[in-house]
Amino acid sequence: MRPKPGPAIAVLAAAFFVVGGGVNAGGDDFKLVLVKAEVGLAKAAAEPIEIKLVGKSGQAVAGATFTRIRLDMAPDGMAMHTAKATLSPTATPGVYRLEADYSMIGRWQLSVAAKVPGESETVTGKVVLTVAP
Secondary structure (H helix, E strand, O other): OOOOOOHHHHHHHHHHHHHHHOOOOOHHHEEEEEOOOEEEHHHHOOOOEEEEEEEOOOOEOOOOEEEEEEEEEHHHOEEEEEEOEEEEEOOOOOEEEEEEOOOOOEEEEEEEEEEOOOOOOOEEEEEEEEEEO
């Protein structure tokens, strides 16, 4: 006759799922990557920048929904200087196109928050790109 599992087994099983044995990865298991880190100011209005949202495995993540997008000049000490920016998916799964109106040369920081399919946590990321003369 086999004994019934006691409360200790139930506590250990619950701890396993809480501490990290669950199925979903955390929001910090992803990073934002620039496909191209520099654009010339003359081309900036016409040339979109492409970014990837990459998981720990190195694979680009398709189907993300961006809930917050901010583009500012924080890297050059001018966080109050912002530009309107939009992100849209491209034909390449996991690659997103950033269209923005860069008004001046310098370093621009893109900050995003996104919902990734299958993840309960919001993914956040920042990248810095350069607008050159």
